[in-house]
Amino acid sequence: MIMERTFSIIKPDGVKRNLIGKILSKMESADLKIVSTKMIHMSRREAEQFYSVHSARPFFGELCDYMTSGPVVVSVLEGKNAVVAYRELMGATDPAKAAKGTIRAEFGLSIGENTVHGSDSLENAAIEVAYFFSGTELVNAAK
Ligand code: DAT
Numbered sequence: 001m002i003m004e005r006t007f008s009i010i011k012p013d014g015v016k017r018n019l020i021g022k023i024l025s026k027m028e029s030a031d032l033k034i035v036s037t038k039m040i041h042m043s044r045r046e047a048e049q050f051y052s053v054h055s056a057r058p059f060f061g062e063l064c065d066y067m068t069s070g071p072v073v074v075s076v077l078e079g080k081n082a083v084v085a086y087r088e089l090m091g092a093t094d095p096a097k098a099a100k101g102t103i104r105a106e107f108g109l110s111i112g113e114n115t116v117h118g119s120d121s122l123e124n125a126a127i128e129v130a131y132f133f134s135g136t137e138l139v140n141a142a143k
């Protein structure tokens, strides 16, 4: 069994609409352990750096405005094939195209306000976890 860690954000639209509990519950129901979680309000600089891979895209400014528009809940999830498992639970980027039962199909408002972020690879998961969490904030969920 390949145990992995991935990184999640409940975006401002999810926090504003009181969906934190429902979304964390879906993660747990999908056998993902919440290794750490906290609420933060990203600075513009943090959002720009976090999404720097998209800096040349036309929606970059809008994306950073949105991600800094209110608090978000960042979490580290651990489980079997956690990166892919959480991407599957989230659904496609555009909620209109997301499979039934996924978080984005159920809660997403638009391609921009799509309620959750999840790492797209194990390598990026490690970078994203380290960006928002210190080692002492991460317990060993397997124990
Ligand atoms: P994902 O979040 O599914 O990994 P992504 O990495 O391609 O998707 O894009 C990051 C975020 O940028 C996405 O969650 C919402 C926003 N975004 C992507 N494509 C967009 C578009 N065409 N218009 C507006 N926002 C977009």
Ligand code: MG
Pocket: 120
């Ligand atoms: Mg992405």
